Amino acid sequence: GAGVSQSPRYKVTKRGQDVALRCDPISGHVSLYWYRQALGQGPEFLTYFNYEAQQDKSGLPNDRFSAERPEGSISTLTIQRTEQRDSAMYRCASSLMGQGGGYTFGSGTRLTVV
Amino acid sequence: AQKITQTQPGMFVQEKEAVTLDCTYDTSDQSYGLFWYKQPSSGEMIFLIYQGSYDEQNATEGRYSLNFQKARKSANLVISASQLGDSAMYFCAMREGLDQGAQKLVFGQGTRLTINP
Numbered sequence: 001g002a003g004v005s006q007s008p009r010y011k012v013t014k015r016g017q018d019v020a021l022r023c024d025p026i027s028g029h030v031s032l033y034w035y036r037q038a039l040g041q042g043p044e045f046l047t048y049f050n051y052e053a054q055q056d057k058s059g060l061p062n063d064r065f066s067a068e069r070p071e072g073s074i075s076t077l078t079i080q081r082t083e084q085r086d087s088a089m090y091r092c093a094s095s096l097m098g099q100g101g102g103y104t105f106g107s108g109t110r111l112t113v114v
Numbered sequence: 115a116q117k118i119t120q121t122q123p124g125m126f127v128q129e130k131e132a133v134t135l136d137c138t139y140d141t142s143d144q145s146y147g148l149f150w151y152k153q154p155s156s157g158e159m160i161f162l163i164y165q166g167s168y169d170e171q172n173a174t175e176g177r178y179s180l181n182f183q184k185a186r187k188s189a190n191l192v193i194s195a196s197q198l199g200d201s202a203m204y205f206c207a208m209r210e211g212l213d214q215g216a217q218k219l220v221f222g223q224g225t226r227l228t229i230n231p
Contacts, residue, residue, distance in 0.1 A: 103161070
């Protein structure tokens with residue numbers, strides 16, 4: 001597609017439920033990244049993929065968070081047993097691998113855990 | 115220790131004036147990249163400018179320039195002739211390493227810029 005597409009745009013879930021956030025990167029972009037952004041803060045790295053391989057997951061806060069990109073294109077970030085502290089904007093970005101310039105971010109998914 | 119420090123939580127500038135947004139970084143790598151992003155109230159993240167650690171010239175993109183002072187580990191964003199549409203949150207970010215395995219961006223806390231008419 002023309003840009004990085006994320007769905008849903010907004011997600012309200014009850015504490016304890018699982019959620020799955022989807023990211024569809026720019027066609028041909030090898031690298032895909034997940035970030036979390038709290039209100040008024042900078043984005044915080046979660047994990048990234050080159051093709052289908054997860055290269056770095058050091059930013060995932062705990063084992064309730066996981067991500068996959070099985071065919072090297074669309075990625076899903078899953079949060080199990082959600083907690084209120086998981087409420088944030090979750091952003092996906094994509095780039096050509098090793099690109100020196102900027103990464104293209106999606107519009108994000110605003111997750112609210114009630 | 116903070117990798118990226120933006121010391122100005124907020125700035126107010128008159129329209130048409132130039133503005134400098136501060137960013138200092140901390141790394142022991144020789145190879146790294148520095149980025150600036152703009153986040154308007156709509157929430158999107160817009161890439162503005164990039165500077166590689168080996169680039170000898172300061173990066174420029176239209177009204178944006180990056181004042182890169184390697185010895186001081188400083189990468190300030192300069193916006194010339196500010197416009198009302200420049201009002202937004204601005205984030206400085208760094209990628210340590212320039213090879214294909216080094217792609218994580220670390221962001222600063224941001225500076226909220228307000229342009230007054």
